[in-house]
Amino acid sequence: MAVYTEVSDEALRAFLADYPLGELVAFRGIAEGVENSNFALKTTQGEYILTLYEKRVDPGDLPYFLGLMQHLAGQGLACPQPVPAHDGQALRQLAGRPGAICTFLPGVWPRRVRPQHCAPLGDALAQLHAAGQDFAGRRPNALGPQGWAPLLQACRAEGDTVQPGLIAELDAELAAILAAWPAAGSLPQGQIHADLFPDNVFFLDDAAGQPRVSGVIDFYFACTDLLAYDVAVCLNAWCFESDHSFNVTKARALLAAYQARRPLSQAERAALPVLCRGAALRFLLTRLYDWTSTPAGALVTRKDPLEYLRKLRFFARAEGPGALGC
Amino acid sequence: MAVYTEVSDEALRAFLADYPLGELVAFRGIAEGVENSNFALKTTQGEYILTLYEKRVDPGDLPYFLGLMQHLAGQGLACPQPVPAHDGQALRQLAGRPGAICTFLPGVWPRRVRPQHCAPLGDALAQLHAAGQDFAGRRPNALGPQGWAPLLQACRAEGDTVQPGLIAELDAELAAILAAWPAAGSLPQGQIHADLFPDNVFFLDDAAGQPRVSGVIDFYFACTDLLAYDVAVCLNAWCFESDHSFNVTKARALLAAYQARRPLSQAERAALPVLCRGAALRFLLTRLYDWTSTPAGALVTRKDPLEYLRKLRFFARAEGPGALGC
Numbered sequence: 001m002a003v004y005t006e007v008s009d010e011a012l013r014a015f016l017a018d019y020p021l022g023e024l025v026a027f028r029g030i031a032e033g034v035e036n037s038n039f040a041l042k043t044t045q046g047e048y049i050l051t052l053y054e055k056r057v058d059p060g061d062l063p064y065f066l067g068l069m070q071h072l073a074g075q076g077l078a079c080p081q082p083v084p085a086h087d088g089q090a091l092r093q094l095a096g097r098p099g100a101i102c103t104f105l106p107g108v109w110p111r112r113v114r115p116q117h118c119a120p121l122g123d124a125l126a127q128l129h130a131a132g133q134d135f136a137g138r139r140p141n142a143l144g145p146q147g148w149a150p151l152l153q154a155c156r157a158e159g160d161t162v163q164p165g166l167i168a169e170l171d172a173e174l175a176a177i178l179a180a181w182p183a184a185g186s187l188p189q190g191q192i193h194a195d196l197f198p199d200n201v202f203f204l205d206d207a208a209g210q211p212r213v214s215g216v217i218d219f220y221f222a223c224t225d226l227l228a229y230d231v232a233v234c235l236n237a238w239c240f241e242s243d244h245s246f247n248v249t250k251a252r253a254l255l256a257a258y259q260a261r262r263p264l265s266q267a268e269r270a271a272l273p274v275l276c277r278g279a280a281l282r283f284l285l286t287r288l289y290d291w292t293s294t295p296a297g298a299l300v301t302r303k304d305p306l307e308y309l310r311k312l313r314f315f316a317r318a319e320g321p322g323a324l325g326c
Numbered sequence: 327m328a329v330y331t332e333v334s335d336e337a338l339r340a341f342l343a344d345y346p347l348g349e350l351v352a353f354r355g356i357a358e359g360v361e362n363s364n365f366a367l368k369t370t371q372g373e374y375i376l377t378l379y380e381k382r383v384d385p386g387d388l389p390y391f392l393g394l395m396q397h398l399a400g401q402g403l404a405c406p407q408p409v410p411a412h413d414g415q416a417l418r419q420l421a422g423r424p425g426a427i428c429t430f431l432p433g434v435w436p437r438r439v440r441p442q443h444c445a446p447l448g449d450a451l452a453q454l455h456a457a458g459q460d461f462a463g464r465r466p467n468a469l470g471p472q473g474w475a476p477l478l479q480a481c482r483a484e485g486d487t488v489q490p491g492l493i494a495e496l497d498a499e500l501a502a503i504l505a506a507w508p509a510a511g512s513l514p515q516g517q518i519h520a521d522l523f524p525d526n527v528f529f530l531d532d533a534a535g536q537p538r539v540s541g542v543i544d545f546y547f548a549c550t551d552l553l554a555y556d557v558a559v560c561l562n563a564w565c566f567e568s569d570h571s572f573n574v575t576k577a578r579a580l581l582a583a584y585q586a587r588r589p590l591s592q593a594e595r596a597a598l599p600v601l602c603r604g605a606a607l608r609f610l611l612t613r614l615y616d617w618t619s620t621p622a623g624a625l626v627t628r629k630d631p632l633e634y635l636r637k638l639r640f641f642a643r644a645e646g647p648g649a650l651g652c
Contacts, residue, residue, distance in 0.1 A: 008438045012434070030354055031354075031357040042432070108352065111333065
C-alpha cells in the first residue's frame with residue numbers, strides 16, 4: 001500500500017502540461033507496490049499510471065528500467081510503456097522526485113494462484129526473455145549472489161531473534177549455494193525481471209474462461225543476469241501452496257510453457273535446483289533484513305522471512321531438476 | 327491508504343456475476359480512505375468503486391448511507407450512486423464483509439485548497455442539504471455533542487502526554503460548548519455529510535480554468551443533524567492555512583456560495599461560532615483518541631490532534647459570525 005509522496009493539483013497540472021495527454025480527468029493513489037508511489041491517472045486521452053520513485057530506487061537505474069520497458073513493449077510484451085513528454089523524455093521530475101507516466105494495463109493479479117495461471121506465466125516469462133535479447137542496456141543484479149553475504153551480515157546481529165539458529169543455517173546455506181553456483185558465462189544471460197511475483201502479473205479470462213496474461217508490471221528489480229534464475233524466482237513465487245507444499249503440477253505447467261518458447265539447455269536444467277535455492281535465499285534475506293530493521297506494526301507490511309526458509313530447505317533437499325517438474 | 331481485506335479473483339468474479347456490469351477488466355486497490363477497503367473496478371460496462379466495509383463501520387448504518395447516496399444522486403448531486411445487483415440489492419457480501427459497488431466519479435481532490443475551491447464547495451454543500459430534505463432515513467450523529475464527553479473520557483488517561491494541561495483545557499471547552507449549544511429544534515436539521523474534508527470533494531476545471539465540483543464522496547459519517555454544523559465542519563476543514571491562520575476570504579467565498587442556494591437564518595448565523603468550536607472539538611477528540619490508542623509508526627497514519635486545538639482556540643475567541651466571514 002503505497003503513496004509516500006503527495007502531489008498538489010497545481011503541480012500535477014503543470015507536470016501534465018508537458019505531455020501530449022490532454023486534460024486531467026481523475027487522479028487516485030493506488031494501494032499496490034511497496035517501493036514507489038503509484039497513482040492511477042485518467043486524462044481525456046486515456047488511462048495511465050504515474051509513478052514517483054522513492055528513495056529505495058537508485059535514480060541512476062531509472063534510464064535502464066524505463067528503457068527496458070520501452071524496448072519490451074516495442075517487442076510486443078504487454079508491459080507498461082513509458083510515455084515521453086513533449087521533449088521526448090519519459091523520465092521527469094514531480095514533487096521533488098523522479099517520476100514517469102506509463103500506459104495502463106488491464107487485468108487482475110491472482111490473489112490465489114491456480115494451476116491454470118502457471119502456463120500463461122511461463123509463456124510470458126519466455127516472451128520477456130526473448131524480447132530482451134537485443135536490448136543494449138546492462139544492469140548488474142544488486143541482489144544476486146555477490147549481494148547475499150553483505151545482506152546476511154546486516155542481519156547477523158538480530159537474525160536469531162526471528163528463529164534460534166537461523167544465522168548459522170543461512171551461513172551454511174550461503175556457502176553451499178555459492179560453491180554450486182554456475183560459473184560466469186556458463187549459462188545464457190539476458191534481461192530478467194527478477195521479481196515476477198503474482199502481484200506483478202495481470203490476467204484476464206479468454207472467451208473459454210481460461211486466464212491469459214494481460215500485463216507484466218514493476219520492472220524495478222530488473223537486471224542483466226542468468227535467464228534461468230528468473231525461472232527459479234517464479235518457481236519460488238508461484239508454485240508453493242499456502243500449506244508450504246511444492247505443487248509440482250504448477251511447476252510443470254510453468255516450465256513446459258516456458259520451454260515451448262525457449263527450451264532450457266541441459267546445463268540450465270542441471271542448475272535449476274541451486275538457482276531455486278539461491279532465489280529462496282535472496283527473498284529470505286531481504287525479508288529478514290526488513291523484518292529486523294522495521295518496527296512491528298510499521299507503515300510497510302512486513303513479509304514473513306520464514307516462509308522462504310521453508311522454501312530454501314525444500315530446494316536444498318530437491319534431488320535434481322526432475323523433483324522440480326523439469 | 328487503505329486495503330484491509332484481500333479479495334480473491336474467483337470470489338470477485340462470483341460476486342460480479344450477480345451484477346449487470348459485464349466482464350471484469352481491471353481491479354486495483356485504492357490508497358485513499360481510511361476506514362474501509364476501496365478498489366477501482368473496471369468492467370466492460372464502465373468504471374466503478376468497490377467498497378468493503380471494515381469493522382469501524384456499523385453494518386446497521388449501511389442501509390442509511392447507501393440509501394442516502396442513492397437519493398442524493400437521484401436528486402442530481404454528483405455523488406457515488408450504489409449499483410444494485412440483479413436482485414435489486416446494492417448492499418451485498420464479499421470476502422466475509424459487507425460490500426457495495428458505486429459509480430466512479432471523475433475529478434481530483436485538492437491537496438492544497440485555493441480560495442477558488444471554496445465557492446464551488448459551498449454551493450455543493452447547499453445542494454447536498456437541499457437534496458437531502460425529502461430523504462426519509464434518519465441517523466443520529468454518533469460523533470455529535472452527546473458523543474464528546476465519552477470520547478474525552480477515553481482520552482483522559484493519556485491525553486496530557488500529547489500536551490501538558492490538554493485534558494483540563496478540553497474539559498473547560500466541552501462545558502462551555504455544551505452550555506452554548508443550540509437547543510434541540512431551534513435550528514434547521516437535515517441530512518449532513520459531517521466529514522466534508524478536501525479529500526472527499528473532487529474538482530475538475532471548467533473551460534475558463536475555474537474549479538468545479540465533480541464529486542462528493544465518502545458518506546460514511548453522514549447523519550441527521552443541524553445543517554449549519556456541516557457548514558462549521560467545512561470552515562474547519564477548508565479555511566485554515568498551513569501556518570494555522572484562518573483565511574476569511576475562503577470562508578466568505580464558502581458562505582456566500584452556500585447562502586446563494588440556502589440562506590442561513592439569523593439563529594444559524596448567531597450559532598456559527600459555537601458550531602465551529604464544537605466541530606473543532608469533535609475532530610480534535612477523534613484524532614486524540616487515535617493518537618493515544620495507535621502505536622507510533624502504525625499502519626494508519628495518525629493525524630495531529632493539536633492542529634485542531636489551534637482551531638478550537640481560534641473559534642473560542644471569535645467575536646461573532648462576522649469574524650468567520652458570515
